[in-house]
Amino acid sequence: MEIAARFGTDGASPRAVHDVVKDLPIYADRPFCLTDGTDGFLDALPFMTKADLRRYFPHGFLRPGTSFASLIASKKVEVVRTSGTSSDRLQVLWDADWWERQEAAALKSHAYIGPRMTGEYTEAVLTTPLCSESVCKTGPATMEERRVDNLLFLNTQHDPSRWTHSDLARMADEIDRFRPAAIEADPVYLAVLARHLRDSRRPVFKFDWIILTYEFVSAIDKTAIRGLFGCPVFEFYGLTEAGVFFLECPKGRHHFCGSDSVVEVFRVTEGDDGWRGLPVNTGEAVVTTWGNSAAPLLRYRTGDLVTVGVDRCACGAPGPTVLSFEGRIRDVIKLPDGKVFTPRLIDDTLFGIPGLAQYVCVQEGPDSMRVDYVSDGPRDPGGEIVSQLHSILGTARVAARSAPFITPEQSGKYRTAVPL
């Protein structure tokens, strides 16, 4: 596999990686050489997948003489789960405070956000409801009950399509009372709130900035959010099992912001799995992390496609960047001729259609698609959706169907493309 780019190699230390993984059983089955030089070292690392993490949890992460129960009871390590149902979720181990540390470091390194993260910095969070091992703030949880340190978790419903006007008004009220510096949000959720605020004509709270994370960011949502709130909006890419890796700069590119980690992008070249039509610098993000000593990862295949930009960003920061997140490999739609369409390509195609609020493109047959869409306003975008998709899909059949809402997956996340 060809490498399109490597991120974070400046801070990589083969010795540090080796030291943190050397006595973990998960890596005893996959030996690697400790070579001089970061590139050579990375080249020698084995790949791992979600299935490996699942198969080796927890015994593969227990160092000699350590039991799982004693590790958890020590409070130095916690068990965290990724989102989703048991078919795709993972149980992972985090060093205590690791996530907060590397997330804070990433945000502090940002040219716009960093200087504004003062001691009294507060943040609202809008995503699936806060539900962890110790708390679950769903149902009638009060605002105080949803306060955790400097954060306010706004949502109490598992499915935002079931938000009522009073739910949305309650969240808007709480934002007004809490007055956070920023909001970190799932883009679909925040776009729904933004449209409600617009339609109800209530004054909009002015955040210093907005972070969109948790899932694929549709340009439709991002534009709606930016348009309503009128503040800088940045995408933040990370994975629960691995850490945070990319943060969007004010110029719209995504810069590496990971701590103790390296991201490699492996090109999906023409012919791989019969795929055709991907840009040359598009590939799968593969991460190596050693900052979370409880569960360091070697060349972990994320299943996410990114497109890399090798020229210098206008913001002045050096090194390659990610131009766009293309979506998950499992969501790539493939036609019988081998031509593939990433969620980003479909999103770019549908972006800008007047009256389109949300959609999901479902491949119903080898060469037939159905787009369920939610309208924004009186104009029906169905006809234009069909014609725009025809422009990239060629002879494939496309039908569009108006829907009152799009249903999220059980995890609360949305897919914009669902292949056959």
Added chain:
Amino acid sequence: MSIRSEFPILNQTIHGMPVTYLDSASTSLKPRCVLEAIRKYYEEATANVHRSTHLFGETATQGYEDARNRAAHFLNARPDEIVFVRNTTEAVNLVALSLRLEKDDEILITPLEHHSNQLPWASKVKVVYVPLRPDGLPDSSRLEDLVTPRTKLMGLGLLSNVTGTRGDVEVWREVASKRGIPFLLDASQAGGHMPMDVQKLGCDFLAFSGHKVCGPSGIGVLWGKRSWLEQMAPPFLGGGMVHESRLDGYTVKEVPWCFEAGTPNVEGAMGLAAALEFLEKIGMKNVEDHSKELGRQMYDGLKGNRQLRLVADQTSERYGIVSFFVDIPGLSAEAFGRIMADTYGILLSAGKHCTHPYHDLIGFSATVRASTHVYTTEDEVNRFLDAVREITG
């Protein structure tokens, strides 16, 4: 016959691991004969019952009433005392709605009851709870003292869905009989674990759900002594339950059809009949022995584990259901259950198992529950115990 091989769902793997299904107290798995009975209704005789004058309708009606006969046989009861309902919850609600209760009437139950035998009463009358003994089980020796002239019903779980222990049926029956109070058994959990002979149990009402006895969801049985059923006013009115309807009134059908308003769950009843026949072929005594054996195996395997606190841990006499609190700071019951599922392919329940008051009383925020059924093997229980040891070791 290998019982396990009759359950096609168990041929699956989860993340490459065989499925160890220990969540039968939530719902049981379905054998081929149940799937076949439902398929047969849809493919060969889909029709409404009690009204259609054609072959399909007659076949469906026959199948539906045969299911009633089968349920009666299973309970050693008369068919005209069998009311088909959606589940145990609906059965208890039906009794609660039909028994002309007043607000200051009293119902006597235990704090160990499932919500299905608590909330239907709590919303209508004063509920009196039998206190718990120090071992966490209801203290039936206090029963007599708690009965008052206002006690209108005594309700007991035949088999606890949390502790796996059998209710003190004999003590309750004696008190109820002596004081002339109707005695209801919530047998939701019991059907897959022990014989249920209403003559021997000596109750006035008994309710169970089809989905807990290897049958389909959405079908259950309320058995009631005819003398009690005849005193009850049908709370649901509509098609199918009236003998005659006029502009100025109506006459309801006789028991049990007067309690089955609307088109019933015909295919569910047929599936339930197939499930009950399946269990009877195994033999309910064998079912009971198997359950007790697995209950003992789980109890013995978990009891000495210092990271766990078994619910009602002094009682070794139990059926194939155990619940325990995970006493590892930072590891919740829910996380424990997820790890067992995702890492070992062992499917359990975690939470309060619809017994919130009981969990509050025993001081456990949530517990993990392992529950067996006729298809559960000793090897599977051993796999579960090994995994528990690995997590807690």
